[in-house]
Amino acid sequence: MLMKKLWMNTTILGLLIFSACNEEVEEVMNEELEETTDTETLFLVADQQNNAAHIITYDGEELFNWDFNSALGNDINLLSDGSLLVCLKADNAAITYGGYGGVFRKINADQSVAWEISYSTEDYTAHHDVEYLSNGNIIFPVWQELSQAEAAEEGFGGNYRLNPESIIEMNPITQEIVWEWHAMDHIIQDEDPSKSNYGSVADNPNKIDINYNYRTRDNGDIMHINGLTLDEENDLLYLTVNNYSEVWVLDHSTTTEEAKTNSGGNYGLGGDLVYRFGNPETYDNIGDATLSNVHYPNLLETGNMLVYANSVYGNQSEVVEYDLNPPYSLVAGQNNEPDVVWTFTDNDLYSSGISSAVRMDNGNTLITEGREGTLWEVTDVGEIEWLYKTNYSTIWRTYVFYKDDPAISALGL
Template identity: 30%
Template sequence: MEEIDLALPGELYQGYLFWHQADELATDVVNYAMLLDTEGKVVHRWDTDLNGGGHTSYLLNAGGLLRTGIRDRRYVAGQPVAATDTLQITDKTGKAVWELSAEDLDFNGNKITFHHDLSPLPDGNILVLIYEEISPEAAAAAGWTAGEGKTVWSDGVLEIKPDLEKNSYEIVWYWRFVDHMIQDRDAGAANYGTVADHPRKIDGHFPSSYAPMNAVRQHLNAIDYHPGLDQIVVSSFIYNEIWVIDHGTTVEQAAGSTGGRRGRGGDLLFRYGNPATYERGSENDRLFQHQHDANWVDAGLPGAGNILVFNNNTGLGGVTGVSGGAAEAAAAQEQLKGNSNVQEISPAVDEGRYVVGEAGTFEAKRIWFWEHEDFFAPFQGGARRLPNGNTLLTDTVGRRVWEVAPDGGVVVRYKGPAPAFKAFKYAAEQVADLLE
């Protein structure tokens, strides 16, 4: 650790900091991970044979990692930001004990890459965000005018069941953006309609133009799972929204608008942050701007069941398209100025269904709001609740992690050796096997 500024020692959560190197724009980084003690000393390190930025890794109960990265850069060439080709489960040293290449997946006959985020499930399965490469013809058949390139990328979620003994896998569930569109441009397509009449579907043409890659129109950047609800929350960078979908569906139900535990199929159960995306609000109603790391506060923690959103609150500022490497990308990011915030919300629910209010928008109560004049994270970043009620915030670009008390006070500031997408803190008993 390069620097630690402990401002409120009596309020510090005494734990070990998990720090995984990643940077969305500087994709030539090595994605190793470290565990640091309260003095910033590295007490454990997981090395890697992968590279690639723009993602995080997760510490598993056995002391290994679930991570994604790039093995064959040729396979991800030309893909959207943060694309990777490899999933791994590792042992305590970082050595892979299970690995899956996206190139080996047969998914609707289309090429896919993994990207940005993934989530380990309680049963050992893995949820991972994907780009699905579909043809302009397939997009047009869905009424989707997505760009002039040779391919179009549709975001989605895969659930993969790994078999560590056989180093094999099974795709057990998936959700595809292209199955849940509404559009008002092509009257001949089956999903043609009035966007405002379908708040649970996604307008494939929002916003009307998104440079530089019109063929990428969702840019999901975070995923989290709620085991009690059996629901998934994702964050869409471009739509400036978070979306909740039902995991309690079959694959067939997830592709449709009916079925599953909530009867909505794979259509959105809840969306929040920017009602203009479904024409039930304006720019003045937007709450998020290029947010990351939407996640449910885990059971047993203060605020359990609420959703934390790390709101970067930034525009692109000319940084998009940086391709010169880590130094150039970092320099471009650091030119941006602004003020990020963290929002904790509690969606309005009535008899298990998310409430659409009289204004026609999904409702939620803001539980906690935090911002600081010296805290700005232009890209990536995360917010995670700690057992003592503090919240751990990550500024990827600034290589900073702040721990913040419930009253907003800054407890400690860490300055790390590398960018991190999301940092975590673990109690000593949770990582005891790694401290020997």
């Protein structure tokens, strides 16, 4: 795919997009966009501002729209038959931190509803992300409710209730839970020796320090998983954990019973962390931190992973690509961090939350600057080929599709 996207044109285009204030400027902007349009590449945008999703072209033309008539709970998945799996906000949700959901709806290509399920009560709420697996199941993160007294019994040092993370895999037709994992089964703490989970954080890299950041927080959302990706070939589940500024890796080959323990599964670790990276400070380890807040663990076909690091440079974001090489090991006192093989940042790239990065077929990377509603296309050498301020002020993620994709054909586009 070749497009007329010279640096000079991009700079002019960026200025026009961000400062357009009269018809003459808008006319010039549209002329620039016409020069850069590729009719084969389409973008699926999760539009949080309008509780909708859109398929748009390079020039912003909306080719297909979904209006959910409910508040968008973040993620959307366009499936090969043209159906859309979407997270929506539950009316009765008891846990309502940013990114909460609680309802999953599958919408057919003709916009009829195939099914809708709720996973939200006073004790738990699904949130942020959902993945549709090849076996027809869905998998998603869940906040659970622990009272202050219950949290204290687990050695938690904060004086407030706790909302730790769980992962649920469900058959959406029968609503049977077929696999689950709970962070509270795998914690360590070094503050209260009277508790059974007391121990050395540094000596237990596969455990989660429940007290890592409670002194800097004032609510129970201490972990804040905001994205998940299942590598079905290796049966490994990747989680972006925003408030720990790292990626956790779980062994999905375990049974639910094994996932409660530290044995069983392909790695023999049960539900303990198989691997983690991005912020070795979380387990008192050596190595350089490469993440500060993080969204979307995007596993590439190469086996590498792209993530959106929200605040690596203060008010400046960065996209980071890691070279991942399972099987993994975590060794106390050893640098366990993977190699960083590519990054992109810019003085004007910043979103304090949400956002994503996707590798395109042409080798470029599409970046969604979520809280600015801006899309960036950058080359492997960091040149900005396209910069577009959309009509949507808040975008959860943007996914790339092509005209020959079965999902696009199923929608009649």
